[in-house]
Amino acid sequence: MVVNPHILLVGEIGYLEPLLLLLSNAGAKILNSDEILLQEDGKTPLLPAMTNLIECAYNSMGHIDTLLFCDRVRTDETECPDAGEIVRQTLDSVSRLLVSVRCLALKMIESESPGQIIIVCDTSAVAGRHNCLISSTVGGALIGMSKSLAKELGRYRIAVNIICLGVMEEIDPQNEYTPAEAMMLKVSGLGKIGSLKHLANNIMHLAGNEHWLNGQILHINDGLVM
Template identity: 30%
Template sequence: MNNKTALITGSSRGIGRATAKLLANNGYNVLINYNKSEKEAMNLYNELKSQGCSVSIYKADVSNVNEVNSMVKFCIGQFGRIDVLVNNAGIAKDQLFTDITNEDWNEIMSVNLNSVFYTTQIALKYMIPEHSGKIINISSIWGLVGGSYEVHYSTSKAAIIGMSKALAKELGPSNIQVNCIAPGAIQTDMLSNVSNEILENLKDETPLMRLGTPEDIANCVLFLASDNSNFITGQVISPNGGFVII
């Protein structure tokens, strides 16, 4: 056991689930966060507990600052510290820009961006006194290059990149590393409504000729969470199979 604690938002499914499993199996105490996917979260919790992993679970809407505050306090109560924060929770919508309502815009910003602000700011109350910590924010390739029909989503993910870079400069003297992961097309529920034709086109446009898996992203999180990344901060790593090369 490495006795380090990781709080992973939106960890009941997809990238968050794979990350929770990988970190737990590598000796981290893991707090599984979910909001609506209780069944999936409980299945993950029970699976990891049966394997002897040190895990706990907490329901919180991370777009609500009061619920985030309670979740972080719960994590501290369970494990005594937070060493790694993975801001993974997010939603996406395909919409023409002219069809986006104020409610659509605010929902995307609340879940994708405000949640990162709330969770990070509250977690830092515990990281800064320890002069140690890793903050890993999950963005998207569309935050790097923009995606048509996803202007609000792209905007929220681009903002996360800017936040990560600025915060890395601010927190460097406190020995806290802040990095960003911008996944490409990953086989998660976000692609469940995409046609097979579009999925095949995505594969064809990817030099490695496949879609990414949640485990591809989880492996990147594990590296950034580890001591092997102690001299890396303010960076954007994009596991996308070569779909976007900058």
């Protein structure tokens, strides 16, 4: 069991700051890649930047157990978003995931150490929710890629799993379930709003490497998807 996992985090900073605190309090050592990779001029190529970052991480932290890729929060307009924007955001997320996995998995394979890759996306990727066209498209692409990566990397003892998030009180303060979703959850739900603590607990479970999961989707959404 990995008690204090070393986690490389790639994702949106907006809701990650409180999540980082929860993970740190649980014992994880975290390197937030966005604090290093985001350049003001936006001209630094992602592949060499990520390769250099992981080399520095191994030099300073000794190793990395887990890649945590978060791509959960996307606020879509009520109108149908522009097709070009959907394509742009999907390609952006998929390329960031692919480059991150490529760089870190090579290091894990080279060191012959087991590892975890955890992808966090919106539950609309599998449920199809109102006004979530971008979220569902991006999430669906990430899930498809993750399952293929799980097939390829499992032989090297690198597990790839997905967490699909429903409504979280810190992220969705308006608790925006549709009437149909709210009615369904009255019947099958646990009767409480989700929080980032639930997400952090599930991340620590996967990062702890005491599971037998690969290529699986964990639905943290109060029974919205079963």
